[in-house]
Each structure stands twice: as C-alpha cells, then as structure tokens.
Amino acid sequence: MVTTPQQLSTHPVYVIGGGPGGLAVAASLRERGVARVVVLEKSDAVGASWRTHYDRLRLHTTRRLSGLPGLRIPRSFGRWVARADVVRYLEKYAEKHELEVVTGVEVFRIEQAGPEWVLHATGGRRLVAGAVVVATGYNHTPYVPEWPGRDSYEGELSHARTYRNPGPYKGKDVLVVGAGNTGAEIAADLAEGGAGRVRLAVRTVPHIVRRTTLGWPAQRSGILIRRLPSGLVDRLGALLARFATPDLTAYGLPRPDTGLATRQREGAVPVQDVGLIDAVRTGKVEVVAAVDAFEGGEVLLADGTRITPDAVIAATGYRRALEPLLGHLDGVLDERGLPVVHGARCPRGVPGLYFTGFTNPISGMFRELAMDAEKIARRIARSGRRAGRG
Template identity: 70%
Template structure:
C-alpha cells in the first residue's frame, strides 16, 4: 500500500453531521466534520456494529497517535467515538517537530491498532512518514474527526450521567465518556531565568527549531540534554554551525539506539515490569561496556540509576551521533544556564558566554489544569493520577492516554492503552445497558401487575352488583 501526503477526505457540513449525530444544538454552522474514506477495505478488519447515533458518543480530545488509536479501538468495540482536534489536521504536534527527527523505536513496534506501518518506511521512521501514517490511519479506519475545535473544560454532565465538554465558540458537547489524549508534549516550557526577558540575543524554544540552515556559521548554545537537545546539537554540527555548546545540568543516561541489530526498545520492553533496583543494577555495567566515559569532555556518567531516572520522568538519551560529536569536540559540554545579562548567558560555574543563538530544549508541560484541574484528577506535577484503562476514583468515565514517557516506546504504549481503554468503556456500557434493561423489565412487570389487579377489582365490583 502506498501512502499519500494529502489524502482526500469527505467533508460533511454541520447540518449533515447534526442529522446523523443528534448534536445540532452543540455545533455551530461553521463546524465541519471530516469522515475519512476507506483506503483499502480489504486490509481493515470489519468493526462491530456501531450503536445508534442517538447514543451519546465517547469524545476523544486530541487527534494525535493516542487519540486516533483510541478512536479506532472504541469503534472496533462497537462504541461510537468522535475525535476533537483543535488544529486543522491530525498529528499536529508531529508536524511541528524538527525535520531530522525519526522515531527512536522500531517500525514494527510502533504501528497503531488495525494498521501496520509499511516496510518502505524503514526501521527508524522519519517525522514526515509518521505524519503520512497518521493521515492514512484516520482515512483507513473512517474515523470521525472534528477539526478546529478546542476543548477548554470538562465537567460532569447535569445529573451526573456522562460528561459535559465546553469547547470553542461556546459549544457544549455531552458524551458518555471522555478520553483526554492531548499528549505529553503539549505546551513548550521555557524556564523563568533571571534576565531572560531583557536578553538581547536570539532565544527560542526547541519546539520552534526546524533545521540547521538558519544557524550555519553561527555560535549556538543548546540548553538541555534530553533526546531533543542532544539531536539538535548534532544536527547543528552537521549543518555547519560555527560552534555548538550544550548546557547540561544533570548528566543523562546515554544508550545506543541499536547494538548488533538489538534495538534499545527491546531491552526497554523486557525490563518494563522488573524491579527498579534490579534494572538499575543491570544497566550500570551494560552502559560501561557500550558507552565510552565522556567525563573528560564534561559529560560524566550519571550517579543515579537508569530506571530510577525513568520513574522520575527522564528517559535515556538514545545516541544518534552525540557520543562521537562530544568525543571529537564538535559539541562542547558546558554548565547549566543560571541567568541572562543583556547579551550574555551566565552559566552555573560562573562563566559568561555570548552565543549568537540560544535554543532551549527544556521540554514541555501537559497543560491539563485548565481542562480537568478542577476535578482533582492531577497530581502535584500536573500528571493524571490514572491512565489507560483506569479512571480516577473521583471521575469515572474520564480516561487519559499519552501522558507518560515509557522506556518501552510511546507509540507501543499508546496502542496498548487504546485497546485497554476501549474494552473498559465497552464493559461499562454493557453494564449500564443491562442495568437499564433490568430496570425497564421491573417497571414493565409492575405495570402488568397493576393492570391485573385493576381487572380483578373491576370483576369483584361487578359480581357484588
């Protein structure tokens, strides 16, 4: 199967969608629902019958890989799902990533439910091919996706049955359940460094970096040595930057992406359920064998265990050229950034440097507080207290996916979460349906008994006469 960059979608007006969905009171005349065509019906498993459109759908917030996978999995369970995406296309966050980016997980273990990634994508899938895949995924499975709609708040529906979503333009949507899939990398995080706002040099977040072309011949400081910072530093070196420095606060764990054909992801999957201390103990000796000591270049081995760091939210850096760049001095490791002074950057060791450009690879925040923060479903760091098939005790029917950073691979975990969530929603719906049938049966029995009693009373009266 070939993958087109711009798949054709059938667009349905608000009136057409309202007729089918019963949501005419919820959507304005400007809304458009896109229902993707089936690209290859022979390759897709036939979903179970979808319930009547009179039923309230499950709303999936976010049209990234987690949201799309969950929408398909729900549909496969016979549950109608509608994806709400604030941008005008699926996979918005992937479209914004830098050009060089490839998945750090293998193609075979990165496919979402119901559609494998094609072999032509290679073992390490590029950003552009990830975008093509997500477009094709929505098209292939005929997912219901509403674009240009941003959900600002989710709260229990009146009466406590289901959920009420407040969205763009004053819309109010009512769903039987809600899946929040807005993603781990939602809003760029730029630290409040002293003097930042008065800095006269060029400062940008890594989310705004695309390729090294604008920085050729320039002195660049990259702040942060996660996977993004490490890869951007290498990209700049290879793209002709005159000098590249990498500001590091905490030395990272570095792993080879693949060793003799064995992907780091495979190890991540194998150790996922092992005790943290055991994994930490095993990872140390393995790192000494596979990764050289870069202490002389300013990048010492970390003093905390690999899996302990993962549980703190910091996954290992997969080497895509950083080790060689640091060893050869092409990437210079410097101390962390402490503050800014006009055109200078002040480092933690007291040094003052004056790069032409500062690129802050300082991560993202989930930004869930406005949507669900009032529901007491987030921990002190803004993370959902439950994810996957589990829902918060105080918010049954509210699901989260894509807010962890698993060592076993994000796409793989999103695929697993999607099927678990779909099964949990389907079970809940079945229980609710059985309860409703039982209640209706009791009500019907009561009515029948009342009618019989009335008939006996009438007969007795006539006999007395």
C-alpha cells in the same frame, strides 16, 4: 462479544486530541462497535505535533514495534521511521479507519454532569459525551524556565519546538540548553549542519544508550526490563553502559550517579545516541555548565562562565497543561499536573474519564499508546459507557 449500537449510550465518546494516542483509541472503539466516536483536534490536521518537529527526527522505536491497532507501518518507511513518514502514517490511519475527526476545535474545560460529561469548546460549543478520552499529549505546551534576566535578554532565544533544521544557524555560535533526547539531537544536527560553534548546557547528566547494540534495538531492552525491580535495572543499566557507550567524563559528560530506573521514576528517559557521542568526542559539540541567568547579551552559566552565543535554543521540555481543562475536578491530577491514572483506569469517583499518552515509557511511546487504546476500548465497552447514534 461486540455490543450492538442499540445497546449503547445515546451520546458520543469524545476523544480530545488527534495525535497517535487519540487516533488509536478512536479506531479501537470503532472496532468494538461504537457507532459514534468523535476526535476533537484543535489544529487543522491530525498529527499536529509531528508536523512541527525538527526535520531529522525519527522514531526512536522500531517500525515493527510502533504500529497502532489495525494498521502496520509500511515496510517502505524503514526501520527508523522519519518524521514526515509518521505524519503520512497517521493520515492514512485516520482514513483507513474512517474516523470522524473534527479539526479547529479546542476543548477548554470538561465538567461532570451526572452520568454524562460536558465539554466546553471553541465557538461556545457545549458538547455532551457518554465518555471522554483525553489524549492531548505528553509534550503539549513548550516550557522555558524563568531564568533571571530572560525577558530582557538581548540575544536570540527560542524554544526547541520552533527548531526545524540547521540552515538558519550556519556559521553561528549556538547554545543548546538541555540534554534530553531533543537537545542532544538538535546539538548533533547543528554540528553536522554547519553551525560555527555548538555548546550544550547540561544541568543533569543523562543516561546515554545506543539506539542499537549489535543490531539489538534499545527499545527491546526497555520492554524486557520494564517490570523488573528498580535496583536490578539500575545495576543492569550500569553494566550495559560500560559495555556499549564510551566514558565521556573528560568531555564534561560523566556517567550519572543515579540509576536508569531511578531516573525513569523521576520522568526522565535515556538519551538515545543519534550522533551526540561522536560530536562530543570530536569537539563539534562542547559540553558546558547549566544556564543560571541572562544579563544583557550574555548568558551566565552555573560555573561562573559568561558566554555570548548568537542564538540560544531552549530544549527544556514541555508541560501537559491539563489544569485549565481538569484542575477543578478533585482527585484527577497529581501535584505535577499529570493524571493520577492512565489507560483503562478512571480516577476514583470519576467514571467515564480516561487518559492516554501521559507517561514516558522506556519501552516506547507508540507501543504504549497502542496497548492503552485497546484497554480503554475494552473498558468502555464493558462498563456500558459507550457512544451510540449521536
């Protein structure tokens, strides 16, 4: 049963973050009769992170399994939706659901005030909320390790967040640091786009899976195995790897000695192959040891090698950066700076505070966001901590 606006709290529900997770929660709350849900987005438009990703990026999950509640992704976008089309979809999503999105407002601190919440935001704003949903994203703040000599490095060093396409690197010697999905795809993109030499520095060998095997997408396998025992998933993953992907040991990428599920528990998802395997086998991407330090214009690798690339791109991940926002609240963040719970659960003793988008599921981020959005909306409705006419 949908509760009428008169039964709701007098304060809005504030959703922090105008990416897919935040928009999905806002739409689900509206669908359940919430009179006022406000999405606060610090940039000037929804889907900000998708607007700044590299050009060739596509969803690694299928269009059919990536739609958010209340609006399917158009078939015309194809099976693997391109970055620009994801942005178009998110814009259409906010428009279709008539979401109240306030851009240019960043929330710096969230405080509990009795049964309500107080948000301290841009311009000295003090916003009172009946409930808060934090959807600022898993990939929030670019992270570059504090390698010795990094700050005095004489070469070109950038984070993968600023990479767009291989154009500026044509003919150059480029070192990509980090063999996650981003680093693997950027390395392949550079190799295909005319870089003179491409090396990929690897510290932890990743699991590599085909995006599809005989037409079957890796995402569907991820959904099927997600709740199986870790030991069984590790064994199944090893069997699938021997069937679906070649052994790249001779090229510097041996098969991992830890299983797929074991690695997932540590926060690492498999690398979906969108060109890396062929690039490595043909020598267009050279696998080298991890970066240990910088010295002058040289990069020192873990095996003692010294190299002098023209450019270094650090595909070294992101931090959630939730500590300034919530670190003062007991029992909300774990030792890694991640929420202790997510989805429809609130931290113990902290009712009315929800999180979405802070896991990295093998079954697909958009799918997880869609399910979390509906669970959060149901929970807020049932608890009575819902927005009224603000």
